[in-house]
Amino acid sequence: MAQYTLASLLILTTAYDPLTVNIGFAVLAGIITWFAVPALSEIFIKAGLKGMDLCKKSKQIIPESMGMVAGLIYLVVMFLFIPFPFMKWFAASQDGRQEELALLTFPHLKLAELLSALLSIQSMVFLGFADDVLDIRWRFKMPLPAIAAIPLLVVYWVNAGVTYIVVPIPLRPILGHLIDLGVLYYIYMGMVAIFCTHSINIMAGINGVEVGQSLVIAVSIALNDILFLQSSSSSAPAIETHLFSLYFILPFIGVSVGLFIHNRYPSRVFIGDTYCYFAGMTFAVVGILAHYSKTLLLFFIPQIFNFLLSAPQLFRLVPCPRHRIPRFNRGTGLMEPSRVILDQEAFDEEPLTIIKPRHGTQHLHPQQQMTLRRSASTASLGGSTQTGSSSHTLQESALPADPPSRSVTPPPGQLTPSSSSPSLFSFSPSSLIPSKSRHSPMPRTSLKRSGWICVKLLEALGLTQVRYDAQTGQRPIEMTNLTIMNLILLKAGPMSEQNLTLSVMLVQTICSAIAFIIRHQLVIYVYDVPS
Template sequence: MGHISALTAWLILAAEVGAVFIILTTAHDPLTVNVGFSILAGITTWSAIPALSEIFVKAGLKGMDLSKRTKHIIPESMGMVAGLIYLVTMFVFIPFPFMKWFTGSNDGDLQELKLLTFPNLKLAELLSALLSIQSMVFLGFADDVLDIRWRFKMPLPAIASIPLLMVYWVHLGVTHIVVPIPLRPILGQLIDLGVLYYVYMGMVAIFCTHSINIMAGINGVEVGQSLVIACSIAINDMIFLQSASSGAPAIETHLFSLYFILPFIGVSLGLLIHNWYPSKVFIGDTYCYFAGMTFAVVGILAHYSKTLLLFFIPQIFNFLLSAPQLFRLVPCPRHRVPRYNRQTNLMEPSRVVLDEEDDLDIEFSNSKQDSKVGSRQSAPGRSASSAFLSSAGATAQDADDSHMKPSSSAVGEGSNLPSTTTLLQDFRPFKDSKLKRSGWYCIKLLEALGLTHVRYDAKTGKRPLEMTNLTILNLILLKAGPMSERNLTISVMVVQFCCSLVAFVIRHRLVAFVYDVV
């Protein structure tokens, strides 16, 4: 904290005093009090992370940023600090939504009436939500320390959401869904999903948590996308609070959502300052688990899980794009983050090896490169292991960038617009390829859609050797070209922002064509 200017220190002190003043003078208004606590949570997170960084490093929670020319030891799992401050903030906030039941006359009859009207289920919802979030913070930190295998950590969010689902069952237990207007002549107006509805909510918790975790790997991208989603949720809640058509139940549920989202925005802003490029800390899986479960909590208990998923359009697209690798239809390296080019200081799409080059292919490829670049020499005998390292974010630069250009043999020699017969032949599995038939079809489909670039062997032009990893980060670099790590994070946040605008249009304008009530 000693490095900040005197003006900044005074501004921070003024913000803290203002937040305390808001809390003390508006104790009767829980939302205003929550705003005050959110400001304090953000400032506390910002100031606590530098103070605790050395402790994490001494405990062995440290790493090195490979996407930098200079290497420094950086503390990891600092999302734990944000998660703990968030939980403490919410624990202190618990009494304020129920303040009117704690104050007032000591008359016996009135006290009995208060006991009868006290919203026990609301308190249970609040506590169960905090229990689920606390569980995910703990499990995320355990993952950072123990490096839990994916097959074990995949169902953890659903398990952590059980307290939430139990309270949902006790409070409302509504398991029916409204059928869209075009389908009502066939399915009717309502469909009761029964236990499948609880399975759906558990899957929402799993998706929200892991979708942020797999769309990661560069400075600030996890916190950045989470902040845009959280702000979108907060704006959606305020739209409902200002709407004259919103009934009392809708107002209560969206107030409940704001109580959880505003402190989350506060701690995330405090964390992003240190995680922004060039990052001084790594957030670890803890923050991804914490953020995902927070979103799942408000989506489930505030009863707008479908709207929540609209704000996850980039994450849904990233999951669908990653599915061939996640489900092992094509090879999937442990890390699929973009590759850092040390010479240009830019990020490039990382690639995964599909098949090894034989000696004849290497000689042909090298001679072709030599004829193109003259004195610029390629790396002879580039092995599959070196290609794999580049796909995992290694800092070695490829000797020639010509492999990033689409091969003419993939669409037919001497023709810009291949015939239907040529396209059908391209989609036939190459007999010498080591890929399974399903993986071959996935690659050809993604290549036809422009979602990946495949490098084929130089001899036949048909056997796939490498492809760009299937993530939205690599896709942005593939379409926009190499860019700095900072600009790549900003690009992801811009995409997230644009998709949120689309979500608002769908939710508040186009929904009238599908459902009766907006």
């Protein structure tokens, strides 16, 4: 009996502290997600939501769209949490304390904000699951986050939403102290919802990377909220908005940790687009309603960089394959940068044994990874042969082979296998003399001029690796896909899938640290900060 009395007293004591209750719900949500994901996996497989991990040698069937489980648990926990921020109003009405109740005007707008935020998140969980099942085309699903954010924006407008922005100090002599954007501010918030959602979705494809980057962002948001709560200079409205942010972020961290345990390498579940939509809308909700969308975007520095890097492919300036995730080398068990063919005609005509000397060794397209047949008279190579793989390596380069159905005779002056010399290649100096096409501003290629300029610029910045045709050295044939994961592999070399996920999370963590420095240290040079 004493135990039940103690439990009741503990509940009554903590019920009036919403943050404590929220932390308890967050822990509970993480534990439930941890147990629910494997328990429901078989149900998803039987429903046809399943697939194979292409980056593994095994052919194990894995359930897909398990982000729906995390999203539903999050929503249930948040629904149960709704009464607690308003507990003192409920308690005053039940106790009949009319005088106290008269002084406590119920915050209807705050309740509307909470409900509209949950409605927007719930809408994105539903739309994400629909995308996993129906495979909605990009042109249709692109504006979905902005549509789902409409309830949020309407409540923001009803709550006398501020549409002006503070001008940075260096620009105030020209633009003044404040600028009222009006309806443009609502368009901006809709674009924030779209970006937060899709930026996580395009930075995905390997075990744990979606949940991993979202966890780092969520923890960064929570730390930022705690700093504001602990700051003596924070005003009452700022404390209230950052508490509101914590109410949404802490349960999200809980379900994400429970899901990450099963989604990290080697993944036992796939999360699908559902989790990406759910995570992005959760971040957009706290950024909009807590009035720190600019700070939120600072935590998205890797996603912003990934979007800018991917823009030439996303906007079709250069070819964009359906999947741009790094390529799994079954021989080495490592992830390598994936490639896209820029000129299919030149690719088909290109002799497969040619590697352009001035650009160093190149990783070759999977279509060129064929068995290399060497005669007994060929000298021993300096590279290593991959057992059980169709690719062979010489130093850093994977050597292509002649297809069994045809023989390849490289043109004069190009690199050719030599059977009479201890070295692998012999070539004529004439191959290094520029041809006429080298003097033309743009070689004959299937790329448009804008795409050709993008390829040259990205190569000059070291953001991609381009392979050119052997005859002129100017016609781009293929390049590495433009994603941050392919760039990490390009700079750091092939690595395991687990290390690649950890590398992305490390980059995300470093960028979050930079964001904190900008927001809390360098901000005094841009905006007025109360002392």
